[in-house]
Amino acid sequence: QVQLQESGPGLVKPSETLSLTCTVSGGSISSYYWSWIRQPAGKGLEWIGRIYISGSTKHNPSLKSRITMSVDRSKNQFSLNLSSVTAADTAVYYCARDFWGSTHYGLDVWGQGTTVTVSS
Amino acid sequence: QSVLTQPPSASGTPGHRVTISCSGSSSNIGSYTVNWYHQLPGTAPKLLIYGNNQRPSGVPDRFSGSKSGTSASLAISGLQSEDEADYYCAAWDDSLSGPVFGGGTKLTVL
Numbered sequence: 001q002v003q004l005q006e007s008g009p010g011l012v013k014p015s016e017t018l019s020l021t022c023t024v025s026g027g028s029i030s031s032y033y034w035s036w037i038r039q040p041a042g043k044g045l046e047w048i049g050r051i052y053i054s055g056s057t058k059h060n061p062s063l064k065s066r067i068t069m070s071v072d073r074s075k076n077q078f079s080l081n082l083s084s085v086t087a088a089d090t091a092v093y094y095c096a097r098d099f100w101g102s103t104h105y106g107l108d109v110w111g112q113g114t115t116v117t118v119s120s
Numbered sequence: 121q122s123v124l125t126q127p128p129s130a131s132g133t134p135g136h137r138v139t140i141s142c143s144g145s146s147s148n149i150g151s152y153t154v155n156w157y158h159q160l161p162g163t164a165p166k167l168l169i170y171g172n173n174q175r176p177s178g179v180p181d182r183f184s185g186s187k188s189g190t191s192a193s194l195a196i197s198g199l200q201s202e203d204e205a206d207y208y209c210a211a212w213d214d215s216l217s218g219p220v221f222g223g224g225t226k227l228t229v230l
Contacts, residue, residue: 035218044122045157045165045208045221058217094164104212104219105170106155113164 002027004095004111012089012118018082022095022111029053029076033098035107036069036080038091046091050098051078085118092116123148124209126222133230137197140225142209144190148220152212154192155219156185159206168207169194196227204229 008020022034036048049059051069059067068081082089092115096107125143132138142154153172157165167176169185172192184195192211196203209222 044223045210047216047218047220050218060216060218099167099170101171103153103171105153105174106157106167106210106219107165108167108170108176110164110166 002097002109004097004109006093006095006111006114008093008114008116010115010117012085012116013120014086014118015084018085018089018093018116018118019079020093020095020114020116021077021079024076024078029071029073029078033100034071034078035096035098037094037096037107038089039094039113040091048080048082048093087118090116090118122223123213123216123220124211124222126207126209126225128223129226129228131228131230132196132199134199134201136199137195138199138227139196140194140207140209140227142192142194142222144192144211144220146190147215148190148211148213149187149192150190151214154185154187155210156183156194157208157210158203159208159224161205165208199229201229203227 005023012018030053035050051057057069066083071078092113094113095111097109099105099108156169159165172187173185182198206224213220
C-alpha cells in the first residue's frame with residue numbers, strides 16, 4: 001500500500017524559501033503525477049502544483065513564479081520549493097498522488113500533512 | 121474564495137439521509153467529473169467519491185454522488201455519528217489545468 005510522508009521545517013521566516021519533501025513508500029514514484037495541496041487553518045484546500053517522473057510540472061498561476069518542484073527517482077521523493085513566503089503561506093501542506101483514468105479522478109493517496117508557519 | 125460553491129454547513133440525524141450540494145461552472149464541473157473528499161479534524165482529506173459516482177474500495181455504499189450540468193451532489197444515507205466531518209467537492213478546471221475545490225461543508229450529526 002502506497003504511503004506518502006511530508007518532511008521539512010515547520011517554521012520559515014518571511015521572504016525566505018519554504019522547502020518540503022514528500023517520500024513515497026510501498027510503491028514506485030514512476031508512472032504517476034504527484035501533487036502538492038495546502039490548507040490554511042480553518043479554511044479550504046488549494047492545489048499548488050503537480051510533477052511527473054519526467055520532471056514535467058504544472059503549478060497554480062496564483063502562486064506565480066514562486067514555485068519550483070523537482071523529483072528524485074532514486075530516492076522515491078519529490079519536492080516543493082516556495083520562495084518569498086509571507087504569512088499568507090502559513091498552512092498545512094499535503095503531498096498526494098493524482099488518480100488518472102479517462103480523466104482526472106482526484107487525489108487518491110495523501111500524506112498526513114505538515115504544518116508550516118511563516119513568522120519571524 | 122473557492123472556485124466551487126458548497127454550503128458551509130449541513131446536519132442530519134442518525135439513520136437519516138443528507139445531501140451536500142456543489143456548484144461550479146462550464147470550465148470545471150460542466151466539463152469534467154466531480155470528486156468528493158471527507159476530512160476528519162486533524163487528518164488529511166480522503167477520497168470518497170470519484171468520477172461523479174464511483175466509490176474507492178472500502179467506501180460504504182451509503183455514500184453516493186451525482187452530477188447534472190454544472191452542479192453536483194453528495195448523498196449520505198443511514199447517517200452515522202462517524203460521518204461527522206468536513207466534505208469537499210472538487211473537479212478539474214480548464215483555467216487552472218488542475219483541480220479546484222469547494223470551500224467545504226461541515227456535516228454535523230445531531
